[in-house]
Amino acid sequence: MTTTELEGLVHAILTCVTAGPGLGFNRAVLFLPSERGDELVATMAIGPATVEEARETWTRLATERPSLGELLRRTDWRRRSGLSALVEGLTIPLAPARDAAAERTTNPLAEAYRAGQVRKLADAHTLDELPARFREAFAGTEVVCVPLPAKERAIGLLVADNAFNREPITEERIQLLELLARLAGLALDNARMYQQVQAQAEALQRALDELERTHERLLHNERLATVGAVIARVGHEIRNPLTTIGGFARTLGARPSDMERVARGAGIIVDEVEKLEVLLKEMLDFTSPHPPSLRPTDLNQVVASFAEVHRDGLTPHRVRLVLDLAPRLPEIHADARQLQRACLNLWRNAVQAMEEGPVDRERTLTIRTTRGDDDVCLVVEDSGPGIPEDVATRMFTPFFTTKHHGTGLGLAVVRKIVDDHGGAIEVRNGQRGGAAFRITLPIRRSAP
Ligand SMILES: Nc1ncnc2c1ncn2[C@@H]1O[C@H](COP(=O)(O)OP(=O)(O)O)[C@@H](O)[C@H]1O
Numbered sequence: 020m021t022t023t024e025l026e027g028l029v030h031a032i033l034t035c036v037t038a039g040p041g042l043g044f045n046r047a048v049l050f051l052p053s054e055r056g057d058e059l060v061a062t063m064a065i066g067p068a069t070v071e072e073a074r075e076t077w078t079r080l081a082t083e084r085p086s087l088g089e090l091l092r093r094t095d096w097r098r099r100s101g102l103s104a105l106v107e108g109l110t111i112p113l114a115p116a117r118d119a120a121a122e123r124t125t126n127p128l129a130e131a132y133r134a135g136q137v138r139k140l141a142d143a144h145t146l147d148e149l150p151a152r153f154r155e156a157f158a159g160t161e162v163v164c165v166p167l168p169a170k171e172r173a174i175g176l177l178v179a180d181n182a183f184n185r186e187p188i189t190e191e192r193i194q195l196l197e198l199l200a201r202l203a204g205l206a207l208d209n210a211r212m213y214q215q216v217q218a219q220a221e222a223l224q225r226a227l228d229e230l231e232r233t234h235e236r237l238l239h240n241e242r243l244a245t246v247g248a249v250i251a252r253v254g255h256e257i258r259n260p261l262t263t264i265g266g267f268a269r270t271l272g273a274r275p276s277d278m279e280r281v282a283r284g285a286g287i288i289v290d291e292v293e294k295l296e297v298l299l300k301e302m303l304d305f306t307s308p309h310p311p312s313l314r315p316t317d318l319n320q321v322v323a324s325f326a327e328v329h330r331d332g333l334t335p336h337r338v339r340l341v342l343d344l345a346p347r348l349p350e351i352h353a354d355a356r357q358l359q360r361a362c363l364n365l366w367r368n369a370v371q372a373m374e375e376g377p378v379d380r381e382r383t384l385t386i387r388t389t390r391g392d393d394d395v396c397l398v399v400e401d402s403g404p405g406i407p408e409d410v411a412t413r414m415f416t417p418f419f420t421t422k423h424h425g426t427g428l429g430l431a432v433v434r435k436i437v438d439d440h441g442g443a444i445e446v447r448n449g450q451r452g453g454a455a456f457r458i459t460l461p462i463r464r465s466a467p
């Protein structure tokens with residue numbers, strides 16, 4: 020409900036009070052409490068200001084004979100009546116509640132409003148406590164004041180009189196006016212509440228919009244920051260091998276006949292180029308636009324053929340491989356090559372981690388598969404030093420590494436592959452203190 024709609028409602032209330040087919044009072048004013056609640060404000064008034072205006076209006080209405088419905092539907096109410104000019108905007112102070120007797124002598128309108136009781140004033144002009152404008156507008160006429168009750172307390176005050184036809188205000192009229200005031204109070208209260216809810220909804224919407232804008236800004240900044248970090252990292256990773264390669268290449272050029280020197284230099288150059296190749300491969304894996312091509316796959320078979328290919332690579336590191344594969348695993352939907360890629364990254368990390376540990380410690384790499392109700396699991400566990408807590412929370416972040424020559428992309432790639440398979444990965448420290456990575460992949464459900 021908009022303010023105009025609220026005004027329309029107020030107008031409808033006053034029309035019912037003043038219309039001939041309604042309660043037929045000559046004039047009526049609706050007072051509503053100010054926002055701070057310290058005064059009543061004459062919000063709208065209906066009725067003539069002078070005898071001439073009254074005569075003119077009543078003659079017109081007598082020929083038109085509009086029904087109450089027609090009067091309510093009229094939209095010309097924004098053209099203020101004579102009484103509006105006299106009283107609209109007028110305020111009646113609502114003095115802080117004092118003792119009731121004192122209040123009664125100070126301000127009958129405030130008292131009627133606060134006590135929620137009807138008051139009849141014989142002649143407002145004689146009441147010095149009321150503002151001069153009010154006393155003039157209602158001079159020499161009997162006035163009735165009826166509060167608009169709402170759930171807890173009055174939410175407005177209707178003031179009406181018969182200034183022009185001088186009809187006495189009977190008890191029966193007052194009762195009808197009270198009845199109308201009750202309905203009007205409810206309607207206004209509902210309208211207010213609706214307006215409040217609407218305002219709250221709008222405030223919420225604004226807050227939400229602001230939040231979205233902030234979020235977008237943050238995301239944008241975050242993306243820039245990530246791009247910046249990537250460039251810095253890649254630059255750093257490439258510079259070292261390039262410097263080494265450049266240095267050795269120059270010494271080769273300087274003394275090409277020293278075969279021993281050439282061989283040593285060439286070996287170093289090849290090593291450095293390999294590092295660059297690994298970096299490049301990992302970066303391409305990470306940014307690879309290819310989604311996995313998922314096929315019915317037996318996880319055990321993936322693990323077995325992976326181990327077959329890489330087993331010999333463990334010998335120089337003195338690492339024992341333990342394969343512990345659950346029999347008859349259900350099939351999953353997977354891209355076998357990508358899963359092997361993930362295995363390789365975990366495998367490399369495991370070997371590097373165990374390399375750091377004491378030499379005499381037994382080095383075991385365990386690859387295990389197990390089956391759950393809805394998924395199958397692949398666990399890669401090593402007997403290395405395990406993972407400190409502060410590393411565990413960051414290790415899957417791209418470019419996070421604790422190694423001198425690490426790229427920090429290995430686990431990020433693993434995680435991406437697992438995500439692309441609809442699976443999950445978690446890491447714990449195993450029973451013997453090493454790291455245990457556990458990948459869970461959903462079982463393939465045959466099409467219904
Ligand atoms: N098996 C493991 N044991 C202990 N720490 C590990 C293990 N695997 C990974 N990490 C930690 O996680 C970090 C990130 O690993 P990764 O993403 O593969 O990058 P990188 O191997 O290039 O450092 C490593 O630097 C290391 O600190």
Ligand SMILES: [Mg+2]
Pocket residue numbers: 364367368427428429430
């Ligand atoms: Mg790694």
